[in-house]
Amino acid sequence: MDTSISEQSRPPFVLQRAFIETPFERRYLALMQHAWKERSWHVISAVPGSGKSLGIDELVRKSGSYKDKTGVTYCPVIAIRSPKNNARAQDLGLELSSAMGVIPKMQWNRLRPWLVQEMASEQVECIFVDDAHDLNRFTLSYLKELTDNLVASPYKRLVGLCLVTAHSGDVIPLKEIIKQPDEIWRQFYRRMDKEHPFCIVDGHTLDEIIEILPAFENLYQDQLPNLRLRRWARYIYEQLTNPILDLDSSRRVTMDNLTKFVTSALRRAYDRGETDVNGQILKETAELIIQRRDDLFHIGGDSDIFRIDGNSTDEKPPSEQSAG
Amino acid sequence: MQPIYTTNHAWRTTFPHLVAPFQDEWLAGLLLRCDEVNRWDSGTTLRYLLRVTKHPGFGPGSSLVVVPSSILERLAQLLWLPLEDILAATYSTELARLYPPDEPQPRRLIGSQTETRVYPFFSTEREVAERRVTGRGVTGRGMPGRGGILGINTFDFHVCPACIAQNRLLQRSLMLPHMKYCPLHHIAFCFDCECSQPLVPFLADERPFTCYVCGLDWAHLPQYKIPFEQMTLENNLYALYQFFLLEGTYERKIRALQLVRPAMKRQNLVDLRLIYRKSKYNKSFNMDSISLAYVVDLLVSIEISPDDIRNDEILHP
Numbered sequence: 001m002d003t004s005i006s007e008q009s010r011p012p013f014v015l016q017r018a019f020i021e022t023p024f025e026r027r028y029l030a031l032m033q034h035a036w037k038e039r040s041w042h043v044i045s046a047v048p049g050s051g052k053s054l055g056i057d058e059l060v061r062k063s064g065s066y067k068d069k070t071g072v073t074y075c076p077v078i079a080i081r082s083p084k085n086n087a088r089a090q091d092l093g094l095e096l097s098s099a100m101g102v103i104p105k106m107q108w109n110r111l112r113p114w115l116v117q118e119m120a121s122e123q124v125e126c127i128f129v130d131d132a133h134d135l136n137r138f139t140l141s142y143l144k145e146l147t148d149n150l151v152a153s154p155y156k157r158l159v160g161l162c163l164v165t166a167h168s169g170d171v172i173p174l175k176e177i178i179k180q181p182d183e184i185w186r187q188f189y190r191r192m193d194k195e196h197p198f199c200i201v202d203g204h205t206l207d208e209i210i211e212i213l214p215a216f217e218n219l220y221q222d223q224l225p226n227l228r229l230r231r232w233a234r235y236i237y238e239q240l241t242n243p244i245l246d247l248d249s250s251r252r253v254t255m256d257n258l259t260k261f262v263t264s265a266l267r268r269a270y271d272r273g274e275t276d277v278n279g280q281i282l283k284e285t286a287e288l289i290i291q292r293r294d295d296l297f298h299i300g301g302d303s304d305i306f307r308i309d310g311n312s313t314d315e316k317p318p319s320e321q322s323a324g
Numbered sequence: 325m326q327p328i329y330t331t332n333h334a335w336r337t338t339f340p341h342l343v344a345p346f347q348d349e350w351l352a353g354l355l356l357r358c359d360e361v362n363r364w365d366s367g368t369t370l371r372y373l374l375r376v377t378k379h380p381g382f383g384p385g386s387s388l389v390v391v392p393s394s395i396l397e398r399l400a401q402l403l404w405l406p407l408e409d410i411l412a413a414t415y416s417t418e419l420a421r422l423y424p425p426d427e428p429q430p431r432r433l434i435g436s437q438t439e440t441r442v443y444p445f446f447s448t449e450r451e452v453a454e455r456r457v458t459g460r461g462v463t464g465r466g467m468p469g470r471g472g473i474l475g476i477n478t479f480d481f482h483v484c485p486a487c488i489a490q491n492r493l494l495q496r497s498l499m500l501p502h503m504k505y506c507p508l509h510h511i512a513f514c515f516d517c518e519c520s521q522p523l524v525p526f527l528a529d530e531r532p533f534t535c536y537v538c539g540l541d542w543a544h545l546p547q548y549k550i551p552f553e554q555m556t557l558e559n560n561l562y563a564l565y566q567f568f569l570l571e572g573t574y575e576r577k578i579r580a581l582q583l584v585r586p587a588m589k590r591q592n593l594v595d596l597r598l599i600y601r602k603s604k605y606n607k608s609f610n611m612d613s614i615s616l617a618y619v620v621d622l623l624v625s626i627e628i629s630p631d632d633i634r635n636d637e638i639l640h641p
Binding site (some may be wrong): 101114118 | 325327330335336337338340341342343344356361363364368369371372375402404405513569620
């Protein structure tokens with residue numbers, strides 16, 4: 001069957017950025033939702049590129065938070081990214097306050113109690129800290145202080161806490177700090193979930209790759225009408241568990257690697273006027289992004305290799321109704 | 325109105341808690357309600373707006389009758405409101421209609437020093453110092469949290485305790501010169517607290533809508549009924565303000581002023597003593613530019629009502 005069509009008639013390839021609820025995301029979201037509902041504390045870890053930040057965004061999006069014109073603001077879930085570079089408690093305080101909106105400049109001794117009142121007022125139930133491996137003992141102890149103040153009178157508000165970290169191997173960041181013998185860390189550890197305080201969420205197995213690929217087929221059906229990725233699942237899995245990409249030899253695949261591999265192959269197929277990928281295209285893709293990934297790339301004459309496709313850089317926020 | 329959800333970029337570009345103006349609410353009240361709902365000190369929102377718009381601050385004799393568009397635009401963005409809603413909390417539109425083609429200016433409403441004594445909302449630093457509130461005024465740009473003085477008038481700012489008690493409302497009518505009673509509740513405006521200290525709208529380190537000395541909530545200020553003999557005069561005054569501010573145009577204002585001399589002639593008056601300014605009507609004033617406060621004082625003093633103006637328009641189209 002001839003699967004190619006005239007390149008002349010095709011608009012540029014468009015990358016799709018829709019959220020795919022992968023098996024990883026289901027595991028990860030289930031854990032975060034557990035922390036939210038049970039108000040439990042966890043350190044949640046996954047390898048870089050797993051989709052941790054996307055999962056947090058998805059949870060926040062579905063949290064039902066709103067700001068009403070009557071002055072009522074409901075925000076059960078607060079998600080922030082940890083401040084970097086030896087951050088102090090006030091840096092974390094600023095991150096937390098900016099997650100609520102625009103805050104006029106306040107001295108730290110004012111912002112500190114204001115944050116407690118504000119979180120109680122917005123009915124915060126769980127705090128998610130992304131990139132929590134950047135937290136240090138100052139910011140961690142501030143999180144403890146903040147949540148302790150919320151539990152105390154007059155608020156009596158138990159708040160869940162998820163410290164989301166990137167890890168490699170079996171070493172979970174923060175565990176060493178939290179398991180220290182000092183009194184403050186004993187208190188911190190005591191507040192953590194009794195059964196699963198430190199969790200690692202694994203990437204995808206071969207069966208899970210088989211489950212995910214139809215989602216890509218659906219997303220790109222308009223551009224590659226005959227796309228059948230499932231039949232290449234084993235090949236893709238083998239390539240993505242190559243030691244170059246799977247540094248811990250976990251035999252698990254991250255969503256970032258999978259997305260990059262698949263979209264690179266699809267773009268290649270599309271540019272050649274194909275309506276499906278084939279073995280040759282997948283092989284070339286694997287060579288380019290895995291085997292020759294670190295090769296030096298000399299850029300000589302043609303700048304067209306860096307052309308920008310369709311709406312691939314369109315980063316507009318989701319459409320919303322405008323004010324009023 | 326639609327709430328803001330976390331998926332909307334406006335979540336991070338608006339204040340944590342939002343307020344929208346009530347019908348006929350004054351901007352000062354909206355700013356104080358914004359402070360209160362966000363648990364900020366009195367004047368925090370105003371100080372923030374001055375800082376982010378790089379506004380030099382309001383000088384002596386300024387008021388919130390008219391506010392620069394940069395401040396209003398920023399406030400509209402921070403409260404996720406159409407600009408028109410914020411603009412309606414000032415008298416900018418009304419004054420632009422009454423005094424074309426000039427940009428709206430507060431003196432068009434409250435008058436200038438040459439006309440008479442005015443009731444400024446903000447006054448000089450020295451005046452505030454005399455009022456022993458130095459170091460507690462609205463901070464201007466570059467002085468966040470230091471309690472520097474922006475220039476607050478303390479002794480002419482006034483509120484209706486009943487409006488505060490009901491809705492935390494400062495009506496726009498509080499800006500109208502000569503008004504002494506609330507047109508909604510018919511009770512006297514309060515200028516001072518029960519502890520004898522003046523009411524101050526925007527003071528750092530204080531809660532909104534409270535006395536900066538004794539902490540009394542303005543909603544608990546005493547409510548004195550309007551005396552019967554004052555009722556008619558106060559009603560006439562307010563009716564004329566409403567007439568000009570809601571329906572007025574430059575032509576209508578001039579036409580109303582042209583009724584003054586025939587009325588004086590009918591009443592055999594050589595001179596006319598203005599009720600509120602306690603001075604004689606100065607016929608040499610340029611009628612195009614005298615303030616609305618003067619116009620209304622003049623018309624009330626010669627007993628010309630909105631109906632008289634409308635009837636004249638019908639009889640002499």
